Amino acid sequence: MPQYTQYQPKEHRPKMSAYWYLDNWHYLRYALRESSSFFVAYFCVLTLVQLAALGTNATRYARFEAFMAHPAMIIVNAIALAFFLLHAITWFNLVPRVMMRQILARPTPDIISSAPNYLVWFGATIILALFITGVL
Amino acid sequence: MSDTIILEVARFNPEDGGEPSYQSFEVPLRPDWMVLDGLNHIKDQLDGSLAFRWSCRMGICGSCGMMVNGVPTLTCETLLMNYAPGPVRVAPLDHFPVVKDLVVDLDDFLAKLQKVRPWVVRKDDFKPAREFMQSPAQLEAFHQFSLCINCTLCYAACPVSGLDPDFIGPAAIALAHRYNLDSRDQGIEDRLDIVSQHEGIWDCTVVGECSVVCPKHVDPSLAIQQFKLTATKEWFKSFLLPRGKH
Numbered sequence: 001m002p003q004y005t006q007y008q009p010k011e012h013r014p015k016m017s018a019y020w021y022l023d024n025w026h027y028l029r030y031a032l033r034e035s036s037s038f039f040v041a042y043f044c045v046l047t048l049v050q051l052a053a054l055g056t057n058a059t060r061y062a063r064f065e066a067f068m069a070h071p072a073m074i075i076v077n078a079i080a081l082a083f084f085l086l087h088a089i090t091w092f093n094l095v096p097r098v099m100m101r102q103i104l105a106r107p108t109p110d111i112i113s114s115a116p117n118y119l120v121w122f123g124a125t126i127i128l129a130l131f132i133t134g135v136l
Numbered sequence: 137m138s139d140t141i142i143l144e145v146a147r148f149n150p151e152d153g154g155e156p157s158y159q160s161f162e163v164p165l166r167p168d169w170m171v172l173d174g175l176n177h178i179k180d181q182l183d184g185s186l187a188f189r190w191s192c193r194m195g196i197c198g199s200c201g202m203m204v205n206g207v208p209t210l211t212c213e214t215l216l217m218n219y220a221p222g223p224v225r226v227a228p229l230d231h232f233p234v235v236k237d238l239v240v241d242l243d244d245f246l247a248k249l250q251k252v253r254p255w256v257v258r259k260d261d262f263k264p265a266r267e268f269m270q271s272p273a274q275l276e277a278f279h280q281f282s283l284c285i286n287c288t289l290c291y292a293a294c295p296v297s298g299l300d301p302d303f304i305g306p307a308a309i310a311l312a313h314r315y316n317l318d319s320r321d322q323g324i325e326d327r328l329d330i331v332s333q334h335e336g337i338w339d340c341t342v343v344g345e346c347s348v349v350c351p352k353h354v355d356p357s358l359a360i361q362q363f364k365l366t367a368t369k370e371w372f373k374s375f376l377l378p379r380g381k382h
Contacts, residue, residue, distance in 0.1 A: 010150040011233035011241055016298040024206065027295060030343045094342060097361040 036087035039080040092117040141165040141216055142223035143174050145186065148234050156234065158225065159183075165220060171211040172200050175226065175238075188238035195351055198287030202238055203227040208289035210351045229292040245288055248304050252312035252330055257323025274319040281314035281359055283352040290346035290356050302335040306346035306356030309337060313359035316366070324366075332367040340364075 017023075021031035053064040067073060096113035130136045140162045148156040161182050163174040172190055179186050190200040195213040202211050205225050216224065232240035290306035291297045297305050312331050316324045331337055340360045347357040 010153065011235055012148050012150070012156055013233045014156075014230070016231075016295070020295055020298065026345055026348065027343070030295075030341075034341065094361075097342070097358055 032083070032086060033090045036083040036090075039083035040087055042080050043084060088121065092121075138221060139165055141174070141220060143171075143178065144223050144225045145175070145178065145238070146225075146227040146234075147186075147237050148228075150236055160223065163216075165216055165222075167215075167217055169216045171202075171204055171209070171214045171216055171219075171224065171226065174216050174224075175211065186238075187236040196285060198285035201229055201287045201289045201292070203230055203292065208292035208349045210287060210289065213351065229288060231292055231294070231298040232288070240288075242288065244301070245286075245291060245305065245308070248308045249286070249311065252304065252308050252327055253323055254308070254311040254315055256315060256318060256321050257326060258320075259322040268320045270319055277319075278314045278317035280354055281310050281317070284311055284314070284350075284354045284356075285352055287351060289349045289351065293345040293349040295343055295345075296339055296341060300335065300339055303339045304331060304333075304336045306340075306360065309340075309363060310354055310356040310359040313363050316363075328367055328370055331363060332371075337363045337367060 021027045050064060053061045068077070092114050093110075095117060096108070096110040127136070141164075143161045143163055144158045145161060146156055147159045148154075161174075161178045163177045163182075166173075170193075172193065175186070175188055176190075179188075188200070188202070190212060191197040192199070193212045195210055198210070200211045201208060203209070203226070204211065204214060205219065206227075208229060211226070226238065228234045228238045228240045232242070232245075235241050284307055286307060288307060290310075294303075294306055296303050309331055312327045315321045316327060337360050340357075342357060342361065344357045347355045350356065
């Protein structure tokens with residue numbers, strides 16, 4: 001006769017891999033979204049450095065511009081821009097998860113919640129572009 | 137197309153002290169067979185020692201959740217044919233202790249579920265003489281969250297549940313939210329005390345997979361984010377009006 005016990009304490013407790021975010025595309029997309037915050041911080045610091053150089057003198061600002069024109073910096077900034085866009089788009093798309101639906105207390109199309117963010121973003125980009133090109 | 141398919145099934149026997157491994161079984165590939173039918177074929181015809189949970193076979197009881205090719209799935213409503221020509225890898229739900237083969241220990245989940253008080257809480261002595269009337273709008277507010285069948289697929293899909301075993305988790309928070317939104321309920325303050333902890337709503341980092349895998353189309357991720365907004369509003373109210381009634 002087999003010996004039965006009332007309670008089996010020897011459960012197997014699987015541990016998560018340190019590379020769990022590589023298990024599927026959804027996890028990887030999440031990890032990329034979270035890590036995009038680093039590049040947002042990078043652009044903030046870069047802007048502060050640029051303003052500091054601008055506020056010092058023309059020579060220092062010219063040096064900053066020369067540094068930013070280096071091919072390595074262009075590649076770094078292109079990667080950072082890609083992550084920055086990922087950050088903005090993914091978080092704008094998450095807005096309908098809370099704000100508008102909660103305010104109106106009924107389901108609303110996602111686009112109604114996300115659209116104002118994109119409109120403000122688009123408007124700010126146009127104004128900056130006009131300012132940089134000297135139109136404003 | 138072959139009329140059979142290989143099922144690679146996770147095996148774990150707590151009594152032999154070994155590590156989990158996979159065992160392959162060849163089962164008939166029939167157009168109307170679900171993954172669960174394949175497992176039942178193994179149990180009935182090939183190896184009676186295989187352990188797994190199932191009951192209703194119609195996606196209602198939530199017992200037969202397993203990882204099928206790495207995705208949390210209700211095996212009773214997933215066609216074997218979807219995985220042809222195979223092989224199909226069937227494993228116990230991720231992030232749960234394994235009792236035997238495909239059976240996981242749900243005690244921790246059930247304790248968390250009970251903690252959030254997923255029932256109508258009344259603070260007064262209100263005893264309705266007849267049924268409590270609710271408008272369609274009041275029902276609509278919580279209806280989708282009431283469809284949860286506690287299958288725990290959302291826990292298996294949530295990496296936070298795996299990384300932090302203390303996380304209350306998607307289903308329990310969604311059900312807490314369901315009762316918060318119920319016009320008959322008065323237990324929101326009790327639940328906020330429990331769920332507004334680090335191990336509650338603030339542990340969620342909006343991965344969103346819980347809502348993707350839910351077989352009943354509940355949106356636990358939405359519930360958690362809405363709960364965060366409610367908790368934040370309540371905190372501001374208590375901060376601005378510390379002696380006020382909230």
